[in-house]
Amino acid sequence: MKGTAVIELENVAYSYGGGELLSDLSLSLSPGSFHFLTGPSGAGKTTLLKLCYGALVPTSGQVRLFGQDRRTMERDDIAMARRRIGVVHQDCKFLDHLSVSDNIALPLMVSGRDLLNEGANLKELTGWVGLRERAGALPPELSGGERQRAALARAVIMSPDVVLADEPTGNVDWEMSQRLLRLLIELNHMGKTIMIATHDLALIRAAKSQVQARVLRIASRRLHLAGADL
Amino acid sequence: MKIELSPVTEFLLADAQADRVVPPTGFTAWLTLFSAAAMGFLAVFALALSLATGRLADRWGNELARSSTIRISAPEGQMAAQTEAALRLLETTAGVASARALSSEEEAALLAPWFGPDLPIDTLPIPQLIEVVEEGAGFDAEGLRLRLAAEVPGAVLDDHTRWRRPLVRAAERLRLLGWLSLVLIGAAVAAMITLAANAALAANSQLIGVLRLVGARDTFIARAFVRRFTLRALGGAALGVVLGCLAVLILPGAEAEGGFLTGLGFQGWHWLWPLVIPPLAAMVAFFATRMAAHKTLKDMP
Ligand SMILES: Nc1ncnc2c1ncn2[C@@H]1O[C@H](COP(=O)(O)OP(=O)(O)OP(=O)(O)O)[C@@H](O)[C@H]1O
Ligand SMILES: [Mg+2]
Numbered sequence: 001m002k003g004t005a006v007i008e009l010e011n012v013a014y015s016y017g018g019g020e021l022l023s024d025l026s027l028s029l030s031p032g033s034f035h036f037l038t039g040p041s042g043a044g045k046t047t048l049l050k051l052c053y054g055a056l057v058p059t060s061g062q063v064r065l066f067g068q069d070r071r072t073m074e075r076d077d078i079a080m081a082r083r084r085i086g087v088v089h090q091d092c093k094f095l096d097h098l099s100v101s102d103n104i105a106l107p108l109m110v111s112g113r114d115l116l117n118e119g120a121n122l123k124e125l126t127g128w129v130g131l132r133e134r135a136g137a138l139p140p141e142l143s144g145g146e147r148q149r150a151a152l153a154r155a156v157i158m159s160p161d162v163v164l165a166d167e168p169t170g171n172v173d174w175e176m177s178q179r180l181l182r183l184l185i186e187l188n189h190m191g192k193t194i195m196i197a198t199h200d201l202a203l204i205r206a207a208k209s210q211v212q213a214r215v216l217r218i219a220s221r222r223l224h225l226a227g228a229d230l
Numbered sequence: 231m232k233i234e235l236s237p238v239t240e241f242l243l244a245d246a247q248a249d250r251v252v253p254p255t256g257f258t259a260w261l262t263l264f265s266a267a268a269m270g271f272l273a274v275f276a277l278a279l280s281l282a283t284g285r286l287a288d289r290w291g292n293e294l295a296r297s298s299t300i301r302i303s304a305p306e307g308q309m310a311a312q313t314e315a316a317l318r319l320l321e322t323t324a325g326v327a328s329a330r331a332l333s334s335e336e337e338a339a340l341l342a343p344w345f346g347p348d349l350p351i352d353t354l355p356i357p358q359l360i361e362v363v364e365e366g367a368g369f370d371a372e373g374l375r376l377r378l379a380a381e382v383p384g385a386v387l388d389d390h391t392r393w394r395r396p397l398v399r400a401a402e403r404l405r406l407l408g409w410l411s412l413v414l415i416g417a418a419v420a421a422m423i424t425l426a427a428n429a430a431l432a433a434n435s436q437l438i439g440v441l442r443l444v445g446a447r448d449t450f451i452a453r454a455f456v457r458r459f460t461l462r463a464l465g466g467a468a469l470g471v472v473l474g475c476l477a478v479l480i481l482p483g484a485e486a487e488g489g490f491l492t493g494l495g496f497q498g499w500h501w502l503w504p505l506v507i508p509p510l511a512a513m514v515a516f517f518a519t520r521m522a523a524h525k526t527l528k529d530m531p
Contacts, residue, residue, distance in 0.1 A: 111445055115247070
């Protein structure tokens with residue numbers, strides 16, 4: 001492992017109030033690494049990602065974001081960390097009164113970047129995910145696949161150090177999923193850390209021929225390294 | 231390294247971006263505007279009341295402090311002697327700072343408004359006036375009257391201004407009430423803005439959650455709300471002040487003698503006072519929203 005991990009979970013347990021959903025779980029995302037996260041529905045993939053971007057605080061154990069203990073982080077520290085972590089949410093989390101283009105640019109807006117300077121970048125990215133024609137539409141007018149593409153574009157617009165993607169290809173066709181995967185792999189080649197939660201084994205196989213990816217699986221509350229059977 | 235901007239620069243620099251991400255809340259906006267206007271309107275009256283009663287209290291107070299008068303009517307030959315006797319008596323009266331017989335020119339000046347400047351005052355049996363200036367709690371009018379009756383038969387003590395003393399007290403109370411009303415109006419604006427801001431924040435909790443997820447700091451989110459409520463309070467109060475001033479303007483003008491009710495209004499540069507109300511309302515809204523926003527945001531994920 002080179003350098004310190006960008007995101008680190010150490011003996012983490014989490015429960016929403018009932019029984020423990022995740023127990024004694026350790027994970028270290030080193031810079032430039034590529035991870036897949038699988039597991040049955042309801043196993044806790046989304047929960048684990050939420051722990052990774054600081055939306056949840058572990059019930060026990062320690063989460064470190066860029067070396068900083070989540071428990072000691074101020075609200076502004078968390079905001080700053082999130083600018084370095086691009087997240088594709090399973091439910092996209094758009095603002096329905098803003099256009100697709102504005103939603104993609106939202107991380108730039110809230111961090112006070114000058115949108116005029118970022119215009120070209122924004123356009124290129126919107127084109128990359130195939131939404132140039134739909135840039136002016138409102139999110140509720142998009143199809144499921146279009147929403148996911150927009151969500152991915154938003155996750156990477158800040159050129160973050162880490163991209164956490166929760167089922168980013170759930171609703172797109174094979175061709176588009178390959179296109180999105182290529183974008184993530186390209187970012188990985190630029191040194192970004194990537195973690196993708198997915199059920200799509202074909203996607204994982206396709207990726208493994210292009211990058212060195214570790215496949216983690218959540219089963220019975222713990223994290224396992226998946227075998228070579230994938 | 232974090233750069234902390236002062237709240238005011240933060241507000242002035244507030245970009246259109248923060249404004250754009252928070253959707254306008256039509257109903258709250260109108261309620262805020264309306265309440266601010268109503269409060270601005272009321273504040274104009276409270277201000278007018280304070281200033282008018284202040285003027286009244288000052289004027290009456292001055293007249294009180296000025297003097298009482300003793301009028302001496304005596305046959306030609308005794309006038310000087312009686313005046314002399316009254317002045318001597320006043321010298322030994324407790325509560326009298328000074329006493330002075332008015333010169334005939336001064337008396338002529340007093341009468342001029344009634345009889346014109348060319349009055350041949352020397353040929354008329356004009357009583358001699360003595361101006362008595364009080365000190366401390368003033369003199370005992372009854373006692374002085376008895377002593378004058380004994381020693382200066384032609385003297386009449388006229389302390390007619392004394393009846394105004396309770397009125398001056400009432401005017402001062404009213405002025406105080408006026409200022410108190412202004413403070414209460416300010417507090418009501420703060421309370422109302424806090425409620426409205428809390429409602430707006432609650433209505434936008436989902437949006438705030440999304441903004442936090444994409445890396446917005448609390449100050450960015452708060453700014454969008456603060457800016458909005460501050461501008462609404464400013465606009466509303468300005469509207470209310472304009473209407474309030476128009477209303478004051480069309481009140482009947484002050485009579486020469488300055489009856490209390492007819493004197494309600496602004497005089498001269500005092501018309502500038504209402505200009506202070508909108509910025510004050512904006513300031514109150516600014517801090518109320520800021521506090522509400524930071525308090526609410528602290529408890530959000
Ligand atoms: N806010 C919450 N409060 C209570 N329970 C929750 C909450 N969020 C998730 N859960 C429960 O925790 C479990 C794990 O949820 P999670 O969303 O992490 O699963 P997942 O692995 O992402 O599933 P999927 O593949 O369907 O997306 C589920 O049983 C879910 O019902
Ligand atoms: Mg999930």
